[in-house]
Amino acid sequence: xxxxxNSDTNWTEKLDSETYRIAREGGTERAFANKxxxxxxxxxxxxxxxxxxxxxxxxxYDSGSGWPSFYEPVGDGYVSAKEDHSHGMHRVEVLCAxxxxxxxxxxxxxxxxxxxxxxxxxxSLNLVEESDSEK
Numbered sequence: 001x002x003x004x005x006n007s008d009t010n011w012t013e014k015l016d017s018e019t020y021r022i023a024r025e026g027g028t029e030r031a032f033a034n035k036x037x038x039x040x041x042x043x044x045x046x047x048x049x050x051x052x053x054x055x056x057x058x059x060x061y062d063s064g065s066g067w068p069s070f071y072e073p074v075g076d077g078y079v080s081a082k083e084d085h086s087h088g089m090h091r092v093e094v095l096c097a098x099x100x101x102x103x104x105x106x107x108x109x110x111x112x113x114x115x116x117x118x119x120x121x122x123x124s125l126n127l128v129e130e131s132d133s134e135k
Contacts (some may be wrong), residue, residue, distance in 0.1 A: 011049065022123040023049055023101040026086075026093070031066025034122035038062075043129040044074065050099040051126065054078055055118065063110070063117050068125065070118040071110045079118070081106060094118055 011024050021027040031037070036045070045055040045068070055070040063069035073079045077097055084093040084105065094103040103124045110117035 015049070019048060019123045022121050023103075026102040027121075028104070029067075029121050029123050034067065036068040036122040036125060036127060037066055039068070039127065041127060041129055043127050045070075045120075045125040045127050047096040047099060047101050047103075048124050048126050049101040050096060052078065052096060052098040053128075054096065054103065054125070055120070057127075057130075061111060063119065065117075065119055067104065067119050068122055069110070070120065071112075071114045071116055073118070079103065094120065096124075 012020055015023065018029075022029060039060075040057075042057045044053045045057070045060075046053050053074045055068075055072075056074055059070045059072050061069055061071060080095045080097040080100075081092050082095065084091045091105045091107075094106050095101060096103060101124055102121075104118065104120040107117045107119060108115060
């Protein structure tokens with residue numbers, strides 16, 4: 001996969017200010033007040049910046065956190081992780097492996113089969129709904 005790195009100018013032209021703050025500057029959105037936390041629509045959640053697939057709806061579950069939660073990405077190499085020591089906490093930040101967009105964080109308290117909880121900002125995602133033929 002070849003990375004699609006744009007300049008800040010391109011991201012500011014492509015993204016609204018709130019999406020830019022979250023996806024490009026590592027921000028977060030309010031719990032329970034975001035687009036996909038309670039979404040049940042089948043499909044693939046793509047990166048809002050570069051449109052690479054990240055998570056499939058069949059790995060989404062209600063974690064009670066108020067953000068969309070998934071137990072695994074669509075495959076190896078689609079998301080990357082790095083240590084995050086901001087806000088006086090130790091967490092693992094999740095990024096789009098293709099364009100380095102900030103997605104959210106991953107925690108070791110998820111369901112089987114992975115035991116992981118990818119807690120992802122809706123603003124970093126774009127749901128591509130499955131067509132009737134794919135369901």
